[in-house]
Amino acid sequence: MNSRKTPAFGPLIFFALAFGLSLYFVFAAIQGDYGLFRRAEIKAEQNKLARELSSLQNRVARMENLTKRLSDDYLDIDLLDERTRDALGYVRADEIVIR
Numbered sequence: 001m002n003s004r005k006t007p008a009f010g011p012l013i014f015f016a017l018a019f020g021l022s023l024y025f026v027f028a029a030i031q032g033d034y035g036l037f038r039r040a041e042i043k044a045e046q047n048k049l050a051r052e053l054s055s056l057q058n059r060v061a062r063m064e065n066l067t068k069r070l071s072d073d074y075l076d077i078d079l080l081d082e083r084t085r086d087a088l089g090y091v092r093a094d095e096i097v098i099r
Contacts, residue, residue, distance in 0.1 A: 030036050069076040070083070084090055092095055 028035060066079065068074055069079050
């Protein structure tokens with residue numbers, strides 16, 4: 001007697017579907033909008049912006065210092081002399097100008 005069994009496609013379909021979903025979620029975890037690669041990009045951008053912020057804070061502190069030194073309460077004569085020479089092109093008689 002020759003009895004033929006039909007193959008069971010139920011478990012095969014279940015495992016194929018589970019495998020496909022697993023691949024999708026692994027891909028999304030690595031490549032998706034909230035994946036590992038995007039996280040690395042955000043971290044690099046955060047570091048760049050932190051360096052830029054530090055640079056801008058240094059520039060602001062320098063400008064505040066220069067502004068204070070030229071204010072009415074505190075006048076730095078050397079800085080005033082430097083700014084005047086730069087803006088108006090003044091030169092003392094005992095100086096030599098090299099351009």
